[in-house]
Amino acid sequence: MSEEKSIKLYATHPHPCSYFKDREARTLFVDPHLPFNNRLYTELSKRGFRRSGSHVYRPDCENCQACVASRIPASLFKPSRNQRRCQNRNNDLTVSVRTAMPDDAYALYERYINVRHKDGDMYPPSREQFEQFLCDNVSPSRYACFYLQEQLVAVAVIDIMNDGLSAIYTFYDPHSDRRSLGVMAILWQIQYCRELQLPYVYLGYWIRECAKMRYKTDYRPIELYMSDRWVRLN
Structure with missing residues (x-):
């Protein structure tokens, strides 16, 4: 560097x-x-x-x-059978990519934290915390807003970098378990990355011993940053 x-x-x-x-x-x-x-x-x-x-x-x-930092080489990604099923279950959603957080996003975020992350650092949620975490950026962000008809059901916060997308955070309707909206948001970002002709989706930290952070290796191939180099797992 x-x-x-x-x-x-x-x-x-x-x-x-x-x-x-x-x-x-x-x-x-x-x-x-x-x-x-x-x-x-x-x-x-x-x-x-x-x-x-x-x-x-x-x-x-x-x-x-x-x-361990992780990223998906978007052009090489092949969805699993379960991931394809997730895409099919969500064919009725529409996605709008915005440059600002939508006005109704905080209510969705609040429900998400209250139901899914009562044991986490972000509980209890507040509007100030929400704005500092997801709206105060050092880099221009995009907000992928997932709608079921007129209802906002998920938001993925994304930074666009020179070599890919950084998946900053996703929050969604905590009562739509069958849709697997967190999975759907990642699959959509991989496709968006391909459309932008960028090589990687950076997923954040993979932690083998933590169930909430282990899911990232479900997306293959995946690259992990180990010993100062990226190692690919197929």
């Missing part, structure tokens, strides 16, 4: 891990005052960094490397 010598990284003090109750975590943050552009964002993503709100970060835990 040509700019890496001038990039300041700040490390947090050890704090309770969000995924393992018996572990402490430490996080590296990119200097929030650094002039940010898409080229730098892309290079950082290639090295395992992620965005959350206005912060770009990477886990840096002393005795644990459980969080």
Whole structure:
């Protein structure tokens, strides 16, 4: 990375891990005052960094490397039988890609957190938290809004980088289990990535020992960032 010598990284003090109750975590943050552009964002993503709100970060835990950055090579992806079934179940949805979060999205987000993530860091939800997490961006984002007729049922927040899409976060109707809307959102982003002729969908951190984060290897082939290089699993 040509700019890496001038990039300041700040490390947090050890704090309770969000995924393992018996572990402490430490996080590296990119200097929030650094002039940010898409080229730098892309290079950082290639090295395992992620965005959350206005912060770009990477886990840096002393005795644990459980969080592994992952990405899907979009042109090579082949859906499984279950993934094809998910697509078929959702053929009645329409998708609108927007440059701003829709006005009715917060109510959906609030329901999603209250039902699906009562044990997580984002509970209880608040509008301030919602705006800081998903609307205050260091990079232009797109909001893929999934509708069943006129009803908003899912939103996928996406950053468009030079070499692909970064799947920042998806929230959806928590009572539509049969639709598997989280799966559908990823499948749609892979197709959108192909339409934009970009190579990768960055999915965030895969964690083998955490059920909520293990699903990412259901999408094959997948690439994992291990020992400072991307390793492909077919």
